[in-house]
Amino acid sequence: MRTRSVVATLATVSVLLPAAASAQRRSAIEVGGFGRYTIQPDTLNVENVFAGGGRLGYYIFPGLSVEGEASFGVSNQKRNTATVPDSLQDVSHTLWQARLLYNTPRAARTSFMIGAGYAYDGFGRIRLVAPRGQGISGLVGLRWYLTNRISARFEANGYYVFADDSANPYPRKATFTPNFQVGLSGLFRNAASVPTIVTRYDTVRVTQTRVDTIFRDRIAEATTPSPSAGAGGGGGLARGATVVIGVVNFDFDKYDLSSDARRILDDVASSLARPEASNLNLVVTGNTDAIGGESYNSRLGENRAKAVADYLVSKGVSQSRITQRSAGETNPVANNTNPEGRATNRRVLIELQNGAP
Known part of the structure; x- marks a missing residue:
């Protein structure tokens, strides 16, 4: 419940705050919301999942930001569900990511993105059905400027989770999990420092x-x-x-x-x-x-x-x-x-x- 509250707050803030300039300046802040589709590894016995979430980023240099994001979705178990009550078949999937993101200089209405960082995911709801894991993540994507203040982001994302023999309810094997994200972002505190x-x-x-x-x-x-x-x-x-x-x-x-x-x-x-x-x-x-x-x-x-x-x-x-x-x-x-x-x-x-x- 706490995870869903945090994710809902991030997504709500991204919608309610006012509407990215042509170039992201140092100390600019990016706030956004997105939808995610994740292809789950067979070893986890969980169906692929649609999720929603929000992100927050801070530009430490022009075009280079540190950003964090969280998303939450609900899926189902793949097997052995005949004897499981319907109320226990739902499986929640939460994904937290933190990365360093580089945006190429804007050309017309587009720029490209590439990023890398840390990922942590977890499963559960009424009961724990798959082991949690953590590892490294990567991202490539396209930013499309709808206005000078708002941009759409299209991303191919993936994270590699390290093997963990002590994970519950069973050991987690090393796996790569791809996902795809589409969302909107707004940029703030991006005014020129020397007005002329x-x-x-x-x-x-x-x-x-x-x-x-x-x-x-x-x-x-x-x-x-x-x-x-x-x-x-x-x-x-x-x-x-x-x-x-x-x-x-x-x-x-x-x-x-x-x-x-x-x-x-x-x-x-x-x-x-x-x-x-x-x-x-x-x-x-x-x-x-x-x-x-x-x-x-x-x-x-x-x-x-x-x-x-x-x-x-x-x-x-x-x-x-x-x-x-x-x-x-x-x-x-x-x-x-x-x-x-x-x-x-x-x-x-x-x-x-x-x-x-």
Whole structure:
């Protein structure tokens, strides 16, 4: 009963916790649930078994984790069951495993897994019908990324149990037991340690920017006439280049513009009205914190970008000069585990681009 409670708890946690990033970082935690089919050796007199269980892993290095798992299933005896009451024919099988697991670098939506470790299995329920054993285990498998946070695991697993003459109810012979597992896993604590915003030609760190910000020096440089800019405007910004000129922030789960945000956007609109800026366009990218579902945050990012674009249009900027994008929760610039970091991540990034959006 204790074993089943532990296994049920692991499986429940894997379902209830929120939804693995493209690369598992050091100190990331993996939680998952799975189904198992085990082919029992003939020497154990037990039918093959379907089981369910849960796993917990910790990444000690990028892509390399230590994980433990437990699973529980019910089978039947193979022989000599005619004289055994139905209530005694059920045989429980519990399998505990601990291993070191390596994940290859992700390619598109997949990566491969290989692992090795320790296995312990036991049989019984109302009475002990087969000997318990322990030994070494191995695993090869495929990880399929359903989203950046959730992956499906397909595994061929097996364990070699050492011979044990003192086992009960009879000596256990050395055997190899293959099994196959399919399950889902979620990855946590996998955020980048150094948050940055990266554009094609400019990198801006705004980790400490928790208020609306405008980079007027960049706007001035981009709109200052330059002999190399050529006809049609563009100032000191090279053709095709992009530069970050501002950030406006939002309240939790909102896309309303604050008064400070409007003042910043007024400056941006005025700058684009200058003749020197006639060939400059805007890219506005909506971002969110990590609270909520991934698809919901993507839509929230779109609404924030639209709010900025609509306001700029109301101030005279042509809609054709504005490109709207959403990064949702995928591009944090601060830690999402504290209120200050989440406030920083709830933003729209405003970029100035020389050329068609």
